[in-house]
Amino acid sequence: MKVLVTGGAGFIGSNLVKQLIEDGNEVVVLDNLMSGYRENLNPYPGVHFTEGDVRDETIVADAMHGIEVVFHLAASVGNKRSIDYPLTDAGINVMGTLTVLEAARNAGVRKIVASSSAGIFGELKTLPIREDHPVEPDTPYGSTKLCMEKLCLAYAKLYPIEAICLRYFNVYGPNQRFDAYGNVIPIFAFGMLEKGSITIFGDGEQTRDFVNVRDVVQANIRAAMAKGVSGAFNIGSGTRVTINHLAGLIRDLVPSKTALTYGAPRPGDVRHSLADINAARNAFGFEPSVSLEDGLEEYMAWVSTVLK
Numbered sequence: 001m002k003v004l005v006t007g008g009a010g011f012i013g014s015n016l017v018k019q020l021i022e023d024g025n026e027v028v029v030l031d032n033l034m035s036g037y038r039e040n041l042n043p044y045p046g047v048h049f050t051e052g053d054v055r056d057e058t059i060v061a062d063a064m065h066g067i068e069v070v071f072h073l074a075a076s077v078g079n080k081r082s083i084d085y086p087l088t089d090a091g092i093n094v095m096g097t098l099t100v101l102e103a104a105r106n107a108g109v110r111k112i113v114a115s116s117s118a119g120i121f122g123e124l125k126t127l128p129i130r131e132d133h134p135v136e137p138d139t140p141y142g143s144t145k146l147c148m149e150k151l152c153l154a155y156a157k158l159y160p161i162e163a164i165c166l167r168y169f170n171v172y173g174p175n176q177r178f179d180a181y182g183n184v185i186p187i188f189a190f191g192m193l194e195k196g197s198i199t200i201f202g203d204g205e206q207t208r209d210f211v212n213v214r215d216v217v218q219a220n221i222r223a224a225m226a227k228g229v230s231g232a233f234n235i236g237s238g239t240r241v242t243i244n245h246l247a248g249l250i251r252d253l254v255p256s257k258t259a260l261t262y263g264a265p266r267p268g269d270v271r272h273s274l275a276d277i278n279a280a281r282n283a284f285g286f287e288p289s290v291s292l293e294d295g296l297e298e299y300m301a302w303v304s305t306v307l308k
């Protein structure tokens, strides 16, 4: 199968590319390297890489030739980035998605699997979160991801293209680097190994559902294979831990003990998060298989190679 991965040089995208290549697919990647790394794709010389922007109609149309499935991951990622740069966030996540959808329908693509986010829900009213939980995003990022979903699902109603939107909870794993907009696991991991100290925002009793990137890759591929299925689905581990517990697990994996300090809660952060994953389980057989303990051990081993 010939597939296009937008954002394929990023954290989740490069892990997806790895599996797609191992499964024998022909893989085209379109990425402008805004937050991705060309070297993430170095192990896969067979990948057709185009450096370009999903907002560029010509480049996207060129990348779409002969494609059966589009995995759309390219995005301006994260709450904080969207608060700092709301216009860029909307440009990429809304107009970029629309550009991909237009090119996909013109090229006769069978399916688009788009990366959405639990950020669309906003503060949670019930736990675990099912897909029919109210969607009241607290940030521009959550709002543009919701808009992205609605565009994909509208195209699936209007045209002969199937669309599955995967609402990831907190994803972690190899190739997830630390940056100013990073998620908590890379921030803790790099902070403990490099600085010997980390700051927990709030009291640390907030909870998150951490899902390993290998399980997210599995969700993407099973969603692509599920013929006749469109819709939006939660993708998490179906379990949650407090940030204090997470910090303890990571601290157990580093040689020298880390100082923990506490700071003010961050704007836009929800208090609790936990995915109900039964809909994805029933629709396309999603079944997370990597425990947080095993996943963190693998992640910390990868971080050590980066810091060498």
Ligand SMILES: NC(=O)c1ccc[n+]([C@@H]2O[C@H](COP(=O)([O-])OP(=O)(O)OC[C@H]3O[C@@H](n4cnc5c(N)ncnc54)[C@H](O)[C@@H]3O)[C@@H](O)[C@H]2O)c1
Binding pocket: 006, 007, 008, 009, 010, 011, 012, 013, 030, 031, 032, 033, 034, 035, 036, 037, 052, 053, 054, 055, 072, 073, 074, 075, 076, 077, 078, 092, 096, 115, 116, 117, 118, 167, 168, 169, 170, 171, 172, 183
């Ligand atoms: N990491 C998480 O916990 C998480 C959670 C929920 C949703 N997501 C979603 O998963 C997807 C992948 O995220 P990630 O964590 O791998 O982040 P990432 O930043 O590593 O990947 C995003 C990729 O998109 C590329 N990109 C950005 N703007 C682009 C543009 N205009 N044109 C082409 N490429 C562009 C970046 O260079 C990068 O390679 C995103 O859609 C994100 O919103 C991630």
